[in-house]
Amino acid sequence: MSDLLPTFSIIVPTYNRPRGLKRCLQAIEALNYPRDLFEVIVVNDGGDQSLAEIVAEFEPRLFLRYVVQQNLGPAVARNHGARLANGRFLAFTDDDCAPASSWLQKLAVQLMAEPRKMAGGYTRNALHRNPFSITSQLLVDFLYHYYNQTESRARFFTSNNFAVAADLFWEVGGFEELMSLAAGEDRELCDRWLEHGLGMVFVRGAVIYHAHHLQLFSFWRQHFNYGRGAWLYRWLRSQRKDGVMHLESPTFYFKLISYPLTMAQDIRAFLLTAMLLFTQTANATGFLFQQFSRRSSKKKLPVREPVQ
Structure with a gap:
């Protein structure tokens, strides 16, 4: 075998x-x-x-x-x-x-x-x-x-x-x-x-x-960084395509936040929904931070070259 x-x-x-x-x-x-x-x-x-x-x-x-x-x-x-x-x-x-x-x-x-x-x-x-x-x-x-x-x-x-x-x-x-x-x-x-x-x-x-x-701070930092990464991912994607940064639809984010409620509707599900809302707040903050950081630095990110 x-x-x-x-x-x-x-x-x-x-x-x-x-x-x-x-x-x-x-x-x-x-x-x-x-x-x-x-x-x-x-x-x-x-x-x-x-x-x-x-x-x-x-x-x-x-x-x-x-x-x-x-x-x-x-x-x-x-x-x-x-x-x-x-x-x-x-x-x-x-x-x-x-x-x-x-x-x-x-x-x-x-x-x-x-x-x-x-x-x-x-x-x-x-x-x-x-x-x-x-x-x-x-x-x-x-x-x-x-x-x-x-x-x-x-x-x-x-x-x-x-x-x-x-x-x-x-x-x-x-x-x-x-x-x-x-x-x-x-x-x-x-x-x-x-x-x-x-x-x-x-x-x-x-x-x-x-x-x-x-813990609370590392949890916030993790999802803040996810937002920063999301901005860079979407920017890189836009450079390969039409130059426009596309976001997910509002329905995607609604489904994400309400996901626990599709499995149960008890106090735990509502608490998890609130915590998912917290993650998306941190994510949006990181996304905006990365966007404004790039604008304020006035630097153009390098075009991707294949890694060897």
């Missing part, structure tokens, strides 16, 4: 989360996939916390490579790891994620059947008592429900759970390195992927567990 399975390079960008990285590597070590068919590339994005001891703990048991770059953001870190990759397919996850044991096997089955498609899995929140983490997960659930209703014709995956053929990843240009925040770079890549006429398929059984602990 292992002779039929493809090789993978699992790329994990990390920044100042040593405990999260250790949990991630423990989960990767437990993958139900032949050990000689995957490697792990950990890219430290200029964090100031030492990770060498954590990585060294796993080196005897995994084909593992550890590299350090200056702090340039997760998009650059993922591209850095992809340049070092030897696998036929690239699988991306993050340092606050723990893949289920069947994660890589589920992605492999799909990619063997349709190697020219991007395969993305399902993310579950691992912090069931954190209301901010619950709300962020609910937002992702809505986006997957909205964009991926037909699993064989998906349109959006988060960057912590998808896999692609390495050659096709570079054919479309990799992650957009102008997007230095952990915000919107996945959406921008998916958009370009589809523009190249390539397909996406949602693999519901390819599960990772996301443990991103949030």
Whole structure:
């Protein structure tokens, strides 16, 4: 059976989360996939916390490579790891994620059947008592429900759970390195992927567990940055098309905010609706901040060149 399975390079960008990285590597070590068919590339994005001891703990048991770059953001870190990759397919996850044991096997089955498609899995929140983490997960659930209703014709995956053929990843240009925040770079890549006429398929059984602990300020900052990333994504998209920045319809935002009420109409659902409204307020603030920052700087963003 292992002779039929493809090789993978699992790329994990990390920044100042040593405990999260250790949990991630423990989960990767437990993958139900032949050990000689995957490697792990950990890219430290200029964090100031030492990770060498954590990585060294796993080196005897995994084909593992550890590299350090200056702090340039997760998009650059993922591209850095992809340049070092030897696998036929690239699988991306993050340092606050723990893949289920069947994660890589589920992605492999799909990619063997349709190697020219991007395969993305399902993310579950691992912090069931954190209301901010619950709300962020609910937002992702809505986006997957909205964009991926037909699993064989998906349109959006988060960057912590998808896999692609390495050659096709570079054919479309990799992650957009102008997007230095952990915000919107996945959406921008998916958009370009589809523009190249390539397909996406949602693999519901390819599960990772996301443990991103949030408090009020970090929750606001996360969604503020999502707004900044959304502006840059839409600006980049406009440069490839008609020069006009297009937004989603008002119906999209109404459906997003009211999403909890489609599942229940109790006090918890109303509280989650209020928190989703809070995320969109932060998002809109970040969007406007990025727009006015560009105008005030009077700088023209560089035209995208393919990443190699």
